[in-house]
Amino acid sequence: MSVFITSTGHHLPGPPIANDEIENVLGLIHGKPSRLKKKILRANGIVTRHYAINAQHETTISNERMAALSARHCMANAPLPLKRIQMLSCATSQGDRVLPGFASMVQAELGIEETEIHSAHGICSSSLMAMKAAYLNLLCGEHDNALVVASELASRLFKASRYEVLAEGKNADFNAEFLRWMLSDGAGACLLESKARGRCFRIDWIKSFSHANAYPVCMSVGMPTDATDQRSWQDFPTYTEAEQAGALLLRQDVRLLDNVVKVGVDGFLKLIEDGRTQPEDIDHVLCHYSSDHFRSRIFELLIQAGAAIPEHKWYSNLYTRGNTGCASIFIMLDEFRRTQRYEAGEQILCMVPESGRFNVAFMKLTVVDG
């Protein structure tokens, strides 16, 4: 039994936003331009991205709606009608509602009847968690098809007003502002089937390795700015007080970030050691690195290990589509499928290192003709 990705799709909201337009959308914190913006943008190399909010800070499209549009885009050219989807597996780091699960909301948007649903929760790697759940369901014969959708609407967290409500005298710290210049919105989808259809991708395996036991939290929402205050946002008497304490800001502990490269390379070396892949067998690498800076760090370490994959085999659309968290890898795979050259028998390695608490996920595909 094999499982194939027979179609893909994406949705990127609104027009592409250039670097000098970002603050027109997200706003100026206390009316002042950011002093960090240029430095962070130079390091991540992103040139354009998309936002699901407008300059008035109104949400122009919900997260679940973006997810549904990427799913419809995926199904538009598939010979399978949407209503025959047997499983819907979804990922997001934050749905429009805290509850119920994201997949319920996406199912309702799509109007699919009586499907089995699965919601994967996490950050960047949750898309491959959702993919793995669907993949295994098909692999063991439980279903013949599944739709996997990952969507992110992070910009709502980056509106200037989110930083302006901090208690008096408190400014947004570097770690809280960092991701404002990194993340943006979008959704991606993949159709999985137990039969190959035309030129498509066979899933050879999906593996992930989490190192949460070994490292502190690196990217999170829910804890106040003051690191000695151990209260979760839900422990404050009111959400207003939690917000004033900075507990609702999305934060990245940048000092720990380099470890994400190490766990990524470690995972790849483990896959080589376990005989799952060899660097010379890989024809295309689709790696969700959050920033151009980390791309060169990954290269350095792979060269050091003698496990480098030549640069021309690496594909990414980070620079024009932005870093859309868990949606990135599907948006990348979709654009790769539609725009790049690949031949039957070629192997594709997808890689998603997540900084949240250091999970790294891999998926290997082989191009086949059905």
Added chain:
Amino acid sequence: MQESQLNKHAQRCLQKLLRIWFDFERKLNHVPILERLERGAFTQEDYLSMLLNLRQQVIEGSRWITRCASSFDRDFSDVRSSVIGHARDEHRDYEMLEQDYVRTGGTLHDIQSAERNAGTEALHAFLMYRASQKNPYDLLGAMWIIEGLGEKMAKSWAQSITERLGQDHCSVDFLRYHSENDDAHMQKLHTLLDRLCTEEHHIVTICRTATVVSKLYLMQLEEIDEK
């Protein structure tokens, strides 16, 4: 270093060594004194005990390296030269460490009269045992871990310690020196790996020694809090 410069056994060995290193580095996060350094609860007393405990390993370090050099026979005279050079570079390092100890508020008498902790004792005994074997090529695994600490960790430790204790209240010359110089040592190590790791069983032995040294090194650091 580019991959093409290594033979295929050395290359596979390097991949395994890198994984042993990553595992070691993750386990370092659980060493209590380093965990305190990470979360900003590190005190001057912590730094003094860190130096006091490290000094015993550093001073013994040059002994196992020179023993290792003398255990290589005539077929490996080039390796012997390289290892002797390395030992010469480092055999007075402990003096720099002692100066840091005194500048941070300790006394020379205290650091010089300290006993080896249980981890240092075990680490030193293992290294001397391996160094006494004929042609102890597996000690490349030991150098990988110990030089790796200098190359990969010393800089961030020096930085965190200075941030935490303040520039005027501590001296971190020993850690700084290693972070600046161990990069060249790592290059030499790659060359030695290419020279010495030429068969499958070499990979196994080098990696086993690297693993043992990483475990004993962790024990040495954990023992700092035992006193």
